[in-house]
Amino acid sequence: MWEFSDKVAVAGVGYSTLTRHSERPLARLAVEAVDAALSDAGLARADLDGIATSPAMPRYGGAKGTVEGIDVVTPWHLSELLGAQGQMLWTGSTNGMVTQAFIDAAMAIASGVCRHAVVYRALHVPAGRYANFESDFAAGADQFTAPYGFSGPASWAATVLRRYFELYGYGREDLARYIVDNRANTQLNPNGYWRGKPIGRQDYLDARMIADPMSILDCDIPVDGCAALLLTSTERARDLRQKPALLTGFAAGTHPARFGLPMTLEDIRIGCEQVAERLWNSSGLEPRDMETAQIYDGFSPFVFLWLEGLGFSRKGDGLAFLREGHGSLDGLLPINTGGGALGEGRLHGMTQLAEAVIQVSDRGGERQVPGASRAVATISNGLAKATGFVFSRDG
Protein backbone atom coordinates (compact mmCIF):
# COMPACT_ATOMS: atom_id res chain seq x y z
CA MET A 1 0.00 0.00 0.00
CA TRP A 2 1.12 3.53 -0.74
CA GLU A 3 2.75 5.11 2.29
CA PHE A 4 0.87 8.38 1.83
CA SER A 5 -2.52 6.79 1.22
CA ASP A 6 -5.32 9.21 2.17
CA LYS A 7 -2.83 11.90 3.21
CA VAL A 8 -3.21 13.96 0.03
CA ALA A 9 -6.60 15.36 -0.96
CA VAL A 10 -8.32 17.28 -3.71
CA ALA A 11 -9.89 20.33 -2.10
CA GLY A 12 -11.15 22.22 -5.12
CA VAL A 13 -12.54 21.62 -8.60
CA GLY A 14 -12.75 24.34 -11.24
CA TYR A 15 -13.90 24.52 -14.84
CA SER A 16 -13.79 27.20 -17.48
CA THR A 17 -16.68 27.33 -19.92
CA LEU A 18 -16.39 24.47 -22.42
CA THR A 19 -17.27 25.43 -25.98
CA ARG A 20 -16.31 24.22 -29.43
CA HIS A 21 -14.47 27.41 -30.41
CA SER A 22 -14.07 30.01 -27.73
CA GLU A 23 -13.68 33.68 -28.59
CA ARG A 24 -11.35 33.98 -25.65
CA PRO A 25 -7.76 32.74 -25.84
CA LEU A 26 -6.89 29.49 -24.08
CA ALA A 27 -4.78 31.30 -21.49
CA ARG A 28 -7.88 33.14 -20.25
CA LEU A 29 -9.81 29.90 -19.99
CA ALA A 30 -6.95 28.40 -17.97
CA VAL A 31 -6.96 31.38 -15.60
CA GLU A 32 -10.74 31.04 -15.27
CA ALA A 33 -10.49 27.34 -14.36
CA VAL A 34 -7.67 27.83 -11.83
CA ASP A 35 -9.50 30.73 -10.18
CA ALA A 36 -12.62 28.56 -9.99
CA ALA A 37 -10.70 25.70 -8.33
CA LEU A 38 -9.13 28.09 -5.83
CA SER A 39 -12.44 29.73 -5.03
CA ASP A 40 -14.10 26.31 -4.70
CA ALA A 41 -11.53 25.45 -2.04
CA GLY A 42 -11.83 28.83 -0.37
CA LEU A 43 -8.30 29.81 -1.34
CA ALA A 44 -6.75 32.75 -3.21
CA ARG A 45 -4.02 32.99 -5.83
CA ALA A 46 -1.60 34.04 -3.08
CA ASP A 47 -1.98 30.58 -1.50
CA LEU A 48 -0.76 28.75 -4.58
CA ASP A 49 2.79 27.37 -4.47
CA GLY A 50 2.63 24.44 -6.85
CA ILE A 51 1.40 24.10 -10.43
CA ALA A 52 1.50 21.34 -13.04
CA THR A 53 0.11 20.15 -16.34
CA SER A 54 0.93 18.32 -19.53
CA PRO A 55 0.68 21.19 -21.99
CA ALA A 56 1.01 19.60 -25.45
CA MET A 57 -1.66 19.87 -28.11
CA PRO A 58 -2.73 16.34 -29.02
CA ARG A 59 -3.35 16.89 -32.71
CA TYR A 60 -2.91 14.10 -35.24
CA GLY A 61 -1.55 15.03 -38.64
CA GLY A 62 -1.83 18.70 -39.58
CA ALA A 63 0.07 21.43 -37.79
CA LYS A 64 0.39 20.97 -34.07
CA GLY A 65 -0.09 24.37 -32.52
CA THR A 66 2.65 25.56 -30.22
CA VAL A 67 1.73 29.19 -29.59
CA GLU A 68 1.83 29.90 -25.87
CA GLY A 69 -1.50 31.08 -24.54
CA ILE A 70 -3.37 30.19 -27.73
CA ASP A 71 -2.63 26.51 -28.50
CA VAL A 72 -0.96 25.53 -25.24
CA VAL A 73 -0.65 26.98 -21.75
CA THR A 74 2.53 25.96 -19.96
CA PRO A 75 2.68 26.16 -16.16
CA TRP A 76 5.34 28.88 -16.34
CA HIS A 77 3.10 31.07 -18.48
CA LEU A 78 0.04 30.42 -16.36
CA SER A 79 1.97 31.22 -13.15
CA GLU A 80 2.87 34.56 -14.67
CA LEU A 81 -0.72 35.28 -15.72
CA LEU A 82 -1.86 34.46 -12.20
CA GLY A 83 0.73 36.84 -10.77
CA ALA A 84 2.05 33.86 -8.84
CA GLN A 85 5.38 33.20 -10.55
CA GLY A 86 7.49 34.42 -7.64
CA GLN A 87 5.76 32.20 -5.10
CA MET A 88 5.84 28.85 -6.93
CA LEU A 89 7.94 26.32 -5.04
CA TRP A 90 7.18 23.49 -7.46
CA THR A 91 6.40 23.54 -11.17
CA GLY A 92 5.64 20.32 -13.01
CA SER A 93 5.33 19.80 -16.76
CA THR A 94 5.15 16.29 -18.18
CA ASN A 95 5.08 15.09 -21.74
CA GLY A 96 2.86 12.19 -20.71
CA MET A 97 -0.74 12.91 -19.86
CA VAL A 98 -2.04 15.45 -17.36
CA THR A 99 -3.03 12.66 -15.01
CA GLN A 100 0.67 11.89 -14.60
CA ALA A 101 1.15 15.53 -13.65
CA PHE A 102 -1.55 14.89 -11.04
CA ILE A 103 0.54 12.03 -9.61
CA ASP A 104 3.61 14.29 -9.58
CA ALA A 105 1.60 16.96 -7.73
CA ALA A 106 0.33 14.44 -5.18
CA MET A 107 3.92 13.43 -4.47
CA ALA A 108 5.01 17.06 -4.23
CA ILE A 109 2.30 17.62 -1.61
CA ALA A 110 3.06 14.38 0.23
CA SER A 111 6.76 15.18 0.43
CA GLY A 112 6.12 18.73 1.62
CA VAL A 113 7.69 20.44 -1.39
CA CYS A 114 4.64 22.65 -1.72
CA ARG A 115 1.38 23.21 0.14
CA HIS A 116 -1.29 24.00 -2.46
CA ALA A 117 -0.78 22.66 -5.97
CA VAL A 118 -3.08 23.18 -8.91
CA VAL A 119 -3.19 20.65 -11.74
CA TYR A 120 -4.92 21.88 -14.88
CA ARG A 121 -5.48 20.81 -18.45
CA ALA A 122 -6.15 23.43 -21.08
CA LEU A 123 -7.10 22.17 -24.53
CA HIS A 124 -7.61 24.11 -27.72
CA VAL A 125 -9.46 23.05 -30.85
CA PRO A 126 -7.46 24.26 -33.84
CA ALA A 127 -9.10 25.47 -37.03
CA GLY A 128 -9.77 22.80 -39.64
CA ARG A 129 -10.27 19.12 -39.00
CA TYR A 130 -8.78 17.79 -35.79
CA ALA A 131 -7.53 14.51 -37.24
CA ASN A 132 -6.51 15.13 -40.82
CA PHE A 133 -3.13 14.10 -42.12
CA GLU A 134 -2.26 17.08 -44.30
CA SER A 135 1.43 16.50 -44.94
CA ASP A 136 2.77 15.12 -48.22
CA PHE A 137 5.15 12.82 -46.39
CA ALA A 138 4.80 10.54 -43.39
CA ALA A 139 7.90 9.99 -41.28
CA GLY A 140 8.73 8.00 -38.16
CA ALA A 141 5.90 5.79 -36.93
CA ASP A 142 3.50 7.62 -39.27
CA GLN A 143 5.17 6.06 -42.35
CA PHE A 144 3.48 2.75 -41.49
CA THR A 145 0.02 4.20 -40.89
CA ALA A 146 -0.65 7.49 -42.71
CA PRO A 147 0.05 6.19 -46.28
CA TYR A 148 -2.76 3.70 -45.60
CA GLY A 149 -5.19 6.32 -44.26
CA PHE A 150 -4.69 4.96 -40.75
CA SER A 151 -3.67 8.23 -39.12
CA GLY A 152 -6.62 9.10 -36.89
CA PRO A 153 -7.04 7.77 -33.35
CA ALA A 154 -10.70 6.94 -34.03
CA SER A 155 -9.61 4.52 -36.75
CA TRP A 156 -7.15 2.89 -34.37
CA ALA A 157 -9.91 2.46 -31.79
CA ALA A 158 -12.16 1.12 -34.56
CA THR A 159 -9.86 -1.86 -35.13
CA VAL A 160 -9.99 -2.61 -31.40
CA LEU A 161 -13.78 -2.37 -31.30
CA ARG A 162 -14.18 -4.45 -34.47
CA ARG A 163 -12.01 -7.26 -33.13
CA TYR A 164 -13.90 -7.26 -29.83
CA PHE A 165 -17.24 -7.37 -31.64
CA GLU A 166 -16.10 -10.27 -33.83
CA LEU A 167 -14.47 -12.29 -31.03
CA TYR A 168 -17.38 -12.04 -28.61
CA GLY A 169 -20.36 -11.70 -30.92
CA TYR A 170 -21.41 -8.14 -30.17
CA GLY A 171 -22.55 -5.29 -32.41
CA ARG A 172 -23.13 -1.56 -32.13
CA GLU A 173 -26.65 -2.15 -30.78
CA ASP A 174 -25.02 -3.55 -27.63
CA LEU A 175 -23.32 -0.20 -26.97
CA ALA A 176 -26.48 1.89 -27.43
CA ARG A 177 -27.73 1.63 -23.86
CA TYR A 178 -24.48 2.90 -22.42
CA ILE A 179 -24.14 5.79 -24.86
CA VAL A 180 -27.74 6.91 -24.35
CA ASP A 181 -27.60 6.65 -20.55
CA ASN A 182 -24.24 8.41 -20.52
CA ARG A 183 -25.79 11.31 -22.41
CA ALA A 184 -28.59 11.32 -19.84
CA ASN A 185 -25.96 11.68 -17.08
CA THR A 186 -24.58 14.66 -18.99
CA GLN A 187 -27.91 16.43 -18.59
CA LEU A 188 -27.22 16.51 -14.83
CA ASN A 189 -23.73 17.99 -15.20
CA PRO A 190 -23.56 21.80 -15.33
CA ASN A 191 -20.21 21.62 -17.16
CA GLY A 192 -21.37 19.17 -19.82
CA TYR A 193 -20.84 20.26 -23.41
CA TRP A 194 -23.81 18.14 -24.50
CA ARG A 195 -26.07 19.32 -21.69
CA GLY A 196 -29.45 20.18 -23.16
CA LYS A 197 -29.06 17.61 -25.94
CA PRO A 198 -30.27 14.18 -24.84
CA ILE A 199 -30.23 11.37 -27.40
CA GLY A 200 -32.14 8.15 -27.94
CA ARG A 201 -31.17 4.67 -29.06
CA GLN A 202 -31.97 5.36 -32.70
CA ASP A 203 -29.74 8.45 -32.70
CA TYR A 204 -26.87 6.20 -31.73
CA LEU A 205 -27.66 3.53 -34.30
CA ASP A 206 -27.97 6.16 -37.05
CA ALA A 207 -24.93 8.19 -36.01
CA ARG A 208 -22.42 9.17 -38.68
CA MET A 209 -19.49 6.80 -38.95
CA ILE A 210 -16.03 8.20 -38.31
CA ALA A 211 -14.28 4.86 -38.80
CA ASP A 212 -16.65 1.91 -38.88
CA PRO A 213 -17.69 0.68 -36.30
CA MET A 214 -16.74 3.89 -34.46
CA SER A 215 -19.38 6.57 -34.91
CA ILE A 216 -19.20 10.21 -33.93
CA LEU A 217 -21.07 9.34 -30.72
CA ASP A 218 -18.27 6.93 -29.75
CA CYS A 219 -15.71 9.77 -29.75
CA ASP A 220 -15.39 12.56 -27.22
CA ILE A 221 -15.79 16.04 -28.65
CA PRO A 222 -12.76 18.33 -28.72
CA VAL A 223 -13.50 21.56 -26.87
CA ASP A 224 -11.83 24.84 -26.02
CA GLY A 225 -11.58 24.82 -22.27
CA CYS A 226 -9.80 23.96 -19.10
CA ALA A 227 -10.40 22.04 -15.89
CA ALA A 228 -8.34 22.44 -12.73
CA LEU A 229 -7.97 20.51 -9.48
CA LEU A 230 -6.50 21.90 -6.28
CA LEU A 231 -4.42 19.46 -4.24
CA THR A 232 -3.26 19.87 -0.67
CA SER A 233 -2.62 17.71 2.36
CA THR A 234 -5.67 16.04 3.87
CA GLU A 235 -4.94 17.77 7.14
CA ARG A 236 -4.96 21.19 5.47
CA ALA A 237 -7.97 20.29 3.31
CA ARG A 238 -10.09 19.69 6.39
CA ASP A 239 -9.83 23.42 7.17
CA LEU A 240 -10.98 24.44 3.69
CA ARG A 241 -14.40 25.10 2.21
CA GLN A 242 -15.27 21.71 0.68
CA LYS A 243 -15.22 18.20 2.03
CA PRO A 244 -11.88 16.74 0.89
CA ALA A 245 -11.61 13.87 -1.56
CA LEU A 246 -8.78 11.67 -0.33
CA LEU A 247 -6.29 10.15 -2.73
CA THR A 248 -6.10 6.55 -1.55
CA GLY A 249 -3.92 5.09 -4.28
CA PHE A 250 -2.71 5.53 -7.81
CA ALA A 251 -0.94 3.68 -10.59
CA ALA A 252 0.76 4.47 -13.87
CA GLY A 253 1.04 2.00 -16.72
CA THR A 254 4.15 1.21 -18.72
CA HIS A 255 3.03 -1.36 -21.27
CA PRO A 256 4.04 0.19 -24.58
CA ALA A 257 2.05 0.36 -27.77
CA ARG A 258 3.77 -1.22 -30.74
CA PHE A 259 5.77 1.02 -33.00
CA GLY A 260 3.60 1.83 -36.00
CA LEU A 261 0.47 0.24 -34.50
CA PRO A 262 -0.88 2.53 -31.81
CA MET A 263 -3.35 0.13 -30.20
CA THR A 264 -4.53 -3.45 -30.36
CA LEU A 265 -7.13 -5.23 -28.25
CA GLU A 266 -4.46 -7.54 -26.84
CA ASP A 267 -2.05 -4.74 -25.88
CA ILE A 268 -4.85 -2.72 -24.27
CA ARG A 269 -5.82 -5.74 -22.19
CA ILE A 270 -2.27 -6.28 -20.92
CA GLY A 271 -1.96 -2.58 -20.13
CA CYS A 272 -5.29 -2.29 -18.30
CA GLU A 273 -4.49 -5.36 -16.21
CA GLN A 274 -1.09 -3.95 -15.32
CA VAL A 275 -2.56 -0.61 -14.20
CA ALA A 276 -5.27 -2.45 -12.25
CA GLU A 277 -2.82 -4.66 -10.39
CA ARG A 278 -0.71 -1.66 -9.44
CA LEU A 279 -3.78 0.35 -8.44
CA TRP A 280 -5.28 -2.30 -6.19
CA ASN A 281 -1.86 -2.87 -4.60
CA SER A 282 -1.35 0.85 -4.06
CA SER A 283 -4.79 1.42 -2.54
CA GLY A 284 -5.12 -1.86 -0.64
CA LEU A 285 -8.62 -2.13 -2.10
CA GLU A 286 -10.38 -4.21 -4.72
CA PRO A 287 -13.15 -3.81 -7.28
CA ARG A 288 -15.97 -4.68 -4.89
CA ASP A 289 -14.97 -1.76 -2.65
CA MET A 290 -15.80 0.73 -5.41
CA GLU A 291 -19.18 2.41 -5.54
CA THR A 292 -18.68 4.33 -8.75
CA ALA A 293 -16.21 4.18 -11.62
CA GLN A 294 -15.03 7.12 -13.70
CA ILE A 295 -13.52 5.51 -16.76
CA TYR A 296 -11.76 7.25 -19.60
CA ASP A 297 -14.01 7.40 -22.60
CA GLY A 298 -12.11 9.37 -25.19
CA PHE A 299 -13.31 6.44 -27.31
CA SER A 300 -16.20 4.27 -26.10
CA PRO A 301 -14.48 0.84 -26.30
CA PHE A 302 -12.06 1.87 -23.56
CA VAL A 303 -14.96 1.86 -21.07
CA PHE A 304 -15.69 -1.86 -21.25
CA LEU A 305 -12.04 -2.82 -21.72
CA TRP A 306 -11.16 -1.04 -18.48
CA LEU A 307 -14.09 -2.78 -16.76
CA GLU A 308 -12.57 -6.10 -17.75
CA GLY A 309 -9.00 -5.10 -16.94
CA LEU A 310 -9.93 -3.69 -13.53
CA GLY A 311 -11.75 -6.91 -12.65
CA PHE A 312 -15.35 -5.65 -12.69
CA SER A 313 -16.25 -8.19 -15.36
CA ARG A 314 -14.71 -11.16 -17.08
CA LYS A 315 -12.98 -11.02 -20.45
CA GLY A 316 -15.58 -10.51 -23.12
CA ASP A 317 -18.34 -9.63 -20.63
CA GLY A 318 -17.59 -5.93 -20.23
CA LEU A 319 -19.90 -4.85 -23.02
CA ALA A 320 -22.71 -7.09 -21.72
CA PHE A 321 -22.29 -5.33 -18.35
CA LEU A 322 -22.97 -2.02 -20.11
CA ARG A 323 -25.72 -3.46 -22.33
CA GLU A 324 -27.61 -4.62 -19.23
CA GLY A 325 -27.44 -1.11 -17.75
CA HIS A 326 -25.17 -2.08 -14.86
CA GLY A 327 -23.09 1.03 -15.54
CA SER A 328 -26.04 3.41 -15.60
CA LEU A 329 -26.67 5.93 -12.83
CA ASP A 330 -29.04 3.54 -11.04
CA GLY A 331 -27.01 0.44 -11.93
CA LEU A 332 -24.66 -1.81 -9.94
CA LEU A 333 -21.64 0.36 -10.67
CA PRO A 334 -22.55 3.84 -11.90
CA ILE A 335 -19.98 4.77 -14.56
CA ASN A 336 -19.08 8.27 -15.73
CA THR A 337 -21.82 9.78 -13.64
CA GLY A 338 -21.31 13.25 -15.12
CA GLY A 339 -21.36 11.98 -18.70
CA GLY A 340 -17.62 11.38 -19.02
CA ALA A 341 -15.62 13.00 -21.78
CA LEU A 342 -18.22 11.80 -24.30
CA GLY A 343 -20.67 14.16 -22.64
CA GLU A 344 -18.51 16.82 -21.08
CA GLY A 345 -15.87 17.34 -23.77
CA ARG A 346 -12.26 16.30 -24.30
CA LEU A 347 -10.21 17.21 -21.23
CA HIS A 348 -7.80 14.27 -21.26
CA GLY A 349 -8.96 12.54 -18.11
CA MET A 350 -9.61 15.62 -15.97
CA THR A 351 -13.30 14.78 -16.33
CA GLN A 352 -12.80 11.41 -14.66
CA LEU A 353 -10.67 12.81 -11.82
CA ALA A 354 -13.05 15.71 -11.19
CA GLU A 355 -16.12 13.49 -11.16
CA ALA A 356 -14.51 10.97 -8.79
CA VAL A 357 -13.72 13.89 -6.46
CA ILE A 358 -17.26 15.26 -6.74
CA GLN A 359 -18.81 11.87 -5.97
CA VAL A 360 -16.74 11.05 -2.87
CA SER A 361 -17.19 14.56 -1.52
CA ASP A 362 -20.95 14.22 -1.95
CA ARG A 363 -21.28 17.14 -4.35
CA GLY A 364 -22.95 15.38 -7.26
CA GLY A 365 -26.38 16.92 -6.79
CA GLU A 366 -28.91 15.16 -9.00
CA ARG A 367 -26.25 12.76 -10.24
CA GLN A 368 -24.86 11.88 -6.82
CA VAL A 369 -24.43 8.17 -6.19
CA PRO A 370 -25.99 7.95 -2.72
CA GLY A 371 -23.30 7.62 -0.06
CA ALA A 372 -20.51 6.92 -2.54
CA SER A 373 -17.41 6.57 -0.40
CA ARG A 374 -14.98 5.08 -2.94
CA ALA A 375 -14.48 5.93 -6.58
CA VAL A 376 -12.05 4.49 -9.08
CA ALA A 377 -10.87 6.59 -12.01
CA THR A 378 -8.82 5.30 -14.94
CA ILE A 379 -7.42 7.38 -17.75
CA SER A 380 -6.22 6.69 -21.30
CA ASN A 381 -6.38 3.35 -23.07
CA GLY A 382 -4.34 1.24 -20.67
CA LEU A 383 -1.12 1.54 -22.64
CA ALA A 384 1.95 3.48 -21.49
CA LYS A 385 0.95 6.83 -19.93
CA ALA A 386 -2.33 5.35 -18.68
CA THR A 387 -3.11 6.00 -15.04
CA GLY A 388 -5.54 4.81 -12.38
CA PHE A 389 -6.71 6.38 -9.12
CA VAL A 390 -8.82 5.53 -6.11
CA PHE A 391 -10.45 8.40 -4.22
CA SER A 392 -12.17 8.02 -0.85
CA ARG A 393 -14.59 9.98 1.24
CA ASP A 394 -13.13 11.56 4.37
CA GLY A 395 -14.22 9.99 7.64
Place this chain on the structure above:
Amino acid sequence: MTGQRPLPLADETSAGFWDAARHGRLAIQRCTACWRWNHAPSLACPACGSFELCFEQVSGKGRLHSWTVLTDVPAPGFRERLPLIVGVVELAEQQGLLMIANLLDAEPAELRLELTLEVTFEQVTEDRTLPQFRPVRH
Protein backbone atom coordinates in the same frame (compact mmCIF):
# COMPACT_ATOMS: atom_id res chain seq x y z
CA MET B 1 0.05 19.80 -50.22
CA THR B 2 -0.44 17.96 -53.49
CA GLY B 3 -3.66 16.11 -52.78
CA GLN B 4 -1.66 12.87 -52.92
CA ARG B 5 -1.81 10.31 -50.20
CA PRO B 6 0.99 10.88 -47.68
CA LEU B 7 4.13 9.14 -48.94
CA PRO B 8 6.26 7.07 -46.59
CA LEU B 9 9.54 8.76 -45.76
CA ALA B 10 12.05 5.95 -45.28
CA ASP B 11 14.76 6.36 -42.69
CA GLU B 12 17.86 4.40 -41.67
CA THR B 13 15.77 1.88 -39.76
CA SER B 14 12.97 1.37 -42.27
CA ALA B 15 14.84 1.62 -45.58
CA GLY B 16 15.12 -2.18 -45.93
CA PHE B 17 11.35 -2.52 -45.80
CA TRP B 18 10.62 0.15 -48.41
CA ASP B 19 13.51 -0.85 -50.71
CA ALA B 20 12.18 -4.39 -50.83
CA ALA B 21 8.63 -3.16 -51.49
CA ARG B 22 9.91 -1.14 -54.46
CA HIS B 23 11.21 -4.40 -55.89
CA GLY B 24 7.94 -6.22 -55.24
CA ARG B 25 9.09 -8.10 -52.18
CA LEU B 26 7.74 -8.04 -48.64
CA ALA B 27 10.72 -8.00 -46.30
CA ILE B 28 10.23 -7.87 -42.56
CA GLN B 29 12.75 -6.98 -39.92
CA ARG B 30 14.23 -9.93 -38.05
CA CYS B 31 16.47 -10.07 -35.00
CA THR B 32 19.69 -11.97 -35.61
CA ALA B 33 20.07 -12.69 -31.88
CA CYS B 34 16.67 -14.22 -31.03
CA TRP B 35 15.33 -14.62 -34.57
CA ARG B 36 12.01 -12.99 -33.72
CA TRP B 37 10.29 -11.08 -36.48
CA ASN B 38 9.48 -7.44 -35.79
CA HIS B 39 7.24 -4.89 -37.46
CA ALA B 40 7.24 -1.91 -37.79
CA PRO B 41 11.04 -1.84 -38.00
CA SER B 42 12.74 -0.46 -34.93
CA LEU B 43 16.25 0.37 -33.81
CA ALA B 44 16.42 -2.48 -31.31
CA CYS B 45 14.58 -5.79 -31.03
CA PRO B 46 11.55 -5.26 -28.75
CA ALA B 47 11.79 -8.90 -27.65
CA CYS B 48 15.45 -9.16 -26.61
CA GLY B 49 16.97 -5.68 -26.97
CA SER B 50 19.54 -6.62 -29.57
CA PHE B 51 20.58 -3.94 -32.07
CA GLU B 52 21.54 -6.58 -34.65
CA LEU B 53 18.57 -6.69 -36.97
CA CYS B 54 18.22 -7.58 -40.62
CA PHE B 55 15.48 -7.74 -43.24
CA GLU B 56 14.29 -11.06 -44.58
CA GLN B 57 11.71 -11.79 -47.22
CA VAL B 58 8.49 -13.37 -45.93
CA SER B 59 5.81 -15.46 -47.62
CA GLY B 60 3.37 -12.59 -48.04
CA LYS B 61 0.61 -14.75 -46.54
CA GLY B 62 -1.45 -13.52 -43.66
CA ARG B 63 -4.78 -13.53 -41.89
CA LEU B 64 -7.10 -10.71 -41.00
CA HIS B 65 -6.68 -9.71 -37.35
CA SER B 66 -9.01 -6.71 -37.48
CA TRP B 67 -10.11 -3.91 -39.77
CA THR B 68 -11.95 -0.64 -40.11
CA VAL B 69 -13.87 0.79 -43.03
CA LEU B 70 -13.44 4.51 -43.61
CA THR B 71 -16.15 6.36 -45.49
CA ASP B 72 -14.79 9.74 -44.43
CA VAL B 73 -11.45 10.90 -45.87
CA PRO B 74 -8.59 10.52 -43.38
CA ALA B 75 -6.46 12.89 -45.48
CA PRO B 76 -6.98 14.78 -48.76
CA GLY B 77 -5.44 12.14 -51.05
CA PHE B 78 -7.94 9.43 -50.16
CA ARG B 79 -11.00 11.11 -51.69
CA GLU B 80 -11.14 8.72 -54.66
CA ARG B 81 -10.56 5.62 -52.58
CA LEU B 82 -13.64 5.50 -50.38
CA PRO B 83 -14.76 3.30 -48.84
CA LEU B 84 -11.20 2.63 -47.72
CA ILE B 85 -10.56 -0.62 -45.89
CA VAL B 86 -7.67 -0.57 -43.44
CA GLY B 87 -6.70 -4.05 -42.35
CA VAL B 88 -4.60 -5.22 -39.43
CA VAL B 89 -2.88 -8.22 -40.96
CA GLU B 90 -1.26 -10.98 -38.95
CA LEU B 91 1.61 -12.32 -41.02
CA ALA B 92 1.96 -16.09 -41.30
CA GLU B 93 5.54 -16.10 -40.04
CA GLN B 94 4.81 -15.43 -36.38
CA GLN B 95 1.84 -15.16 -34.05
CA GLY B 96 1.12 -11.53 -33.25
CA LEU B 97 3.27 -10.19 -36.10
CA LEU B 98 0.92 -7.46 -37.25
CA MET B 99 1.09 -4.93 -40.04
CA ILE B 100 -1.23 -2.29 -41.41
CA ALA B 101 -2.28 -2.32 -45.06
CA ASN B 102 -5.26 -1.46 -47.15
CA LEU B 103 -7.31 -4.41 -48.28
CA LEU B 104 -7.63 -4.20 -52.04
CA ASP B 105 -10.16 -6.07 -54.20
CA ALA B 106 -12.24 -6.71 -51.09
CA GLU B 107 -15.81 -5.90 -50.10
CA PRO B 108 -16.53 -4.76 -46.55
CA ALA B 109 -19.30 -7.39 -46.30
CA GLU B 110 -16.92 -10.33 -46.85
CA LEU B 111 -14.50 -9.36 -44.08
CA ARG B 112 -14.19 -11.62 -41.06
CA LEU B 113 -11.48 -12.55 -38.60
CA GLU B 114 -8.89 -14.98 -39.95
CA LEU B 115 -9.77 -14.26 -43.57
CA THR B 116 -6.74 -15.46 -45.56
CA LEU B 117 -4.85 -12.70 -47.31
CA GLU B 118 -1.89 -12.32 -49.61
CA VAL B 119 0.39 -9.41 -50.26
CA THR B 120 0.15 -7.32 -53.40
CA PHE B 121 2.10 -4.24 -54.35
CA GLU B 122 0.74 -0.85 -55.25
CA GLN B 123 3.14 1.52 -56.95
CA VAL B 124 2.22 4.99 -55.77
CA THR B 125 4.94 7.09 -57.41
CA GLU B 126 7.95 6.30 -59.54
CA ASP B 127 10.04 5.42 -56.52
CA ARG B 128 7.50 4.43 -53.91
CA THR B 129 5.52 1.22 -53.59
CA LEU B 130 3.16 0.26 -50.80
CA PRO B 131 2.76 -3.36 -49.76
CA GLN B 132 -1.00 -4.01 -49.69
CA PHE B 133 -3.11 -7.11 -49.07
CA ARG B 134 -6.05 -8.79 -50.78
CA PRO B 135 -8.22 -11.82 -49.99
CA VAL B 136 -6.93 -15.11 -51.40
CA ARG B 137 -9.37 -16.23 -54.12
CA HIS B 138 -9.62 -19.91 -54.96
